[in-house]
Amino acid sequence: MTTxxxxxxxxxxxxxxxxxxxxxxxRAVDLVGDRWSLLILRDALGGTRSFTDFQxxxxxxxxxxxxxxxxxxxxxxxxxxxxxxGKRQEYVLTGSGERLFTVxxxxxxxxxxxxxxxxxxxxxxxDDDTGAPVPRLRVERSDGAVLTAANTHVERLA
Amino acid sequence: MTTxxxxxxxxxxxxxxxxxxxxxxxRAVDLVGDRWSLLILRDALGGTRSFTDFQxxxxxxxxxxxxxxxxxxxxxxxxxxxxxxGKRQEYVLTGSGERLFTVxxxxxxxxxxxxxxxxxxxxxxxDDDTGAPVPRLRVERSDGAVLTAANTHVERLA
Numbered sequence: 001m002t003t004x005x006x007x008x009x010x011x012x013x014x015x016x017x018x019x020x021x022x023x024x025x026x027r028a029v030d031l032v033g034d035r036w037s038l039l040i041l042r043d044a045l046g047g048t049r050s051f052t053d054f055q056x057x058x059x060x061x062x063x064x065x066x067x068x069x070x071x072x073x074x075x076x077x078x079x080x081x082x083x084x085x086g087k088r089q090e091y092v093l094t095g096s097g098e099r100l101f102t103v104x105x106x107x108x109x110x111x112x113x114x115x116x117x118x119x120x121x122x123x124x125x126x127d128d129d130t131g132a133p134v135p136r137l138r139v140e141r142s143d144g145a146v147l148t149a150a151n152t153h154v155e156r157l158a
Numbered sequence: 159m160t161t162x163x164x165x166x167x168x169x170x171x172x173x174x175x176x177x178x179x180x181x182x183x184x185r186a187v188d189l190v191g192d193r194w195s196l197l198i199l200r201d202a203l204g205g206t207r208s209f210t211d212f213q214x215x216x217x218x219x220x221x222x223x224x225x226x227x228x229x230x231x232x233x234x235x236x237x238x239x240x241x242x243x244g245k246r247q248e249y250v251l252t253g254s255g256e257r258l259f260t261v262x263x264x265x266x267x268x269x270x271x272x273x274x275x276x277x278x279x280x281x282x283x284x285d286d287d288t289g290a291p292v293p294r295l296r297v298e299r300s301d302g303a304v305l306t307a308a309n310t311h312v313e314r315l316a
Contacts, residue, residue, distance in 0.1 A: 011273045019193070020216075024269030024280050025200045025262055031273060033193040033265075035177070042183045045307040058178075093307075096272040101307050104183055105297050106264040107191075111182030114254040115169045115189060121315040122182050127299055128309045137295050139263050141285055149203040149251075149259050151286045157279040 012075050022156060031075050032100065036060055036068045041097065042104050044078065049090040072097070106137055170233050180314060189233050190258065194218055194226045199255065200262050202236065207248040230255070260295070267294055 011027070020026035032038060036058070043057050055065055069091055072078040077097035083090045108125055116122055125134045139147045169185070178184035190196060194216070201215050213223055227249055230236040235255035241248045266283055274280055283292045297305045 010275055019197070022280050023200075024273060025266045026197060026269075027273035027280075028265040028269035029193050029196045031269075033191065033196050035187050035191040038187045038191050039177070039184060042181075046312055096268075098307060099272065100268055102295050102297055103261070103264040103268055106261040106295070107186040108183045110254075110258060110261055111184075111186035111189075114257065115182060115185035117168055122180050122185075123312050123314045125310055126313050127305060128311060130299065132299075134297060134305055134310055135300055137260050137264070137297060139260055139292060139295060141288065141290075142293055147285060147292055149256060152283055152292055153286060154204055154281050155284050156281045 010076075014075070028103070031077070032103070034068070036064055037072060038104070038107070040065075040068055040072060041077065041093075041100050044091065044093050044097065045101055045104055049083070049092060050088060051091075054091070102137070105134065109136055168234075172233070186261070189235070190261070192226070194222055195230060196262070196265070198223075198226055198230060199235065199251075199258050202249065202251050202255065203259055203262055207241070207250060208246060209249075212249070263292065264295055 011031075014030050018027055019030050032041060039058055039060075040054060043054055048054055048057055051065065051069070054060075054069070055062060058065065060068075069078065069080075073080050073091070076094055077100070078091045079094050080089055080091055082088075105125065112122060126132065127134060141147055169189075172188050176185055177188050190199065197216055197218075198212060201212055206212055206215055209223065209227070212218075212227070213220060216223065218226075227236065227238075231238050231249070234252055235258070236249045237252050238247055238249055240246075263283065270280060284290065285292060299305055
C-alpha cells in the first residue's frame with residue numbers, strides 16, 4: 001500500500017497547513033519536527049521495519065507509535081507494505097525518508113559534542129567499509145571555507 | 159543572567175530524563191526535537207534576540223514562546239541577558255546553540271528538496287561573501303565517498 005505522496009513524490013501539507021510556507025526549515029519541521037517522529041526515522045534508517053520492533057526500540061506507547069507511523073506514511077516518508085513473508089505489515093523508508101539521513105547525522109554529531117559529559121560513552125555511527133566513525137558534517141563553500149550563521153543570510157525569493 | 163549549563167558547558171538532562179541515554183540522536187532530540195524550539199533556534203541563528211521579535215516572526219502564542227525560551231535557556235542553548243541598551247532582556251545563542259547551524263541547514267536542504275512542489279518558491283540560505291546558495295551538505299568519507307544509511311551502522315561503545 002502506498003500513499004499518493006509516496007507515489008508522486010509531491011509533498012503533503014500537514015492537516016493544519018504549513019507554519020511558514022516559504023521557509024524550507026519550517027516545512028521540514030512541520031513534517032518531522034517531533035520527538036517520536038525523529039526517533040522513528042532514526043530507527044528506520046537503522047533498518048527497523050515492524051511495528052513490534054519500533055515499539056521495542058523506542059519504548060513508546062502503542063497509540064503514539066500508531067499515530068506517528070500513520071502521519072509519516074501520510075506525508076510520504078514511510079511506505080506501509082506487506083512483508084516479503086506475507087505475514088505482517090512493515091514500514092519502509094521512501095526516497096525522501098531515506099534522505100533524512102543527513103538530518104539525523106547532523107543531530108547525532110551535535111548530540112555527541114554537546115549532550116554528553118566528558119566521562120559518558122555514547123553510540124557511534126561507523127562506516128561499514130572502513131570501521132571508522134563518520135566524519136563531521138561541514139557547512140562550507142565550494143572553496144572549502146567554513147560557513148556559519150555569521151557569514152550567511154536567508155533571502156526570500158520573489 | 160546565565161544558567162549553570164551555559165557557564166559550564168555541561169549538558170542538562172530534560173526534567174523527565176533522557177529518552178535513550180547512550181544515543182546522541184535521542185539526546186539531541188530530547189533537547190531540540192520540538193517544532194517551536196527548532197523554529198526559535200532558526201530565528202536566533204538569523205539574528206532574532208527579543209521576545210517581541212521571536213513572537214512576531216513565529217506567530218506563536220506567548221505562553222508557548224515563554225515556555226520554549228525558558229527551556230532553551232535551562233538547557234544552555236540560549237543565554238538570557240540584558241540588552242546593551244539596558245532597556246530589555248534578550249536571548250542570545252550560546253556556543254552549543256550556535257553549533258545547531260548544521261542541523262538547521264540539514265533541515266533546510268531536506269525541506270527544499272522534498273517539501274515543495276515544482277512551481278513553489280522558497281527562501282534560500284546564501285553566502286554573504288559570494289551571494290551564492292550554500293552548497294549541499296554531504297555525509298562522506300575522508301576520501302569523498304558518499305555515506306548513507308546503507309553503508310554505515312551504529313556501534314554501541316563498551
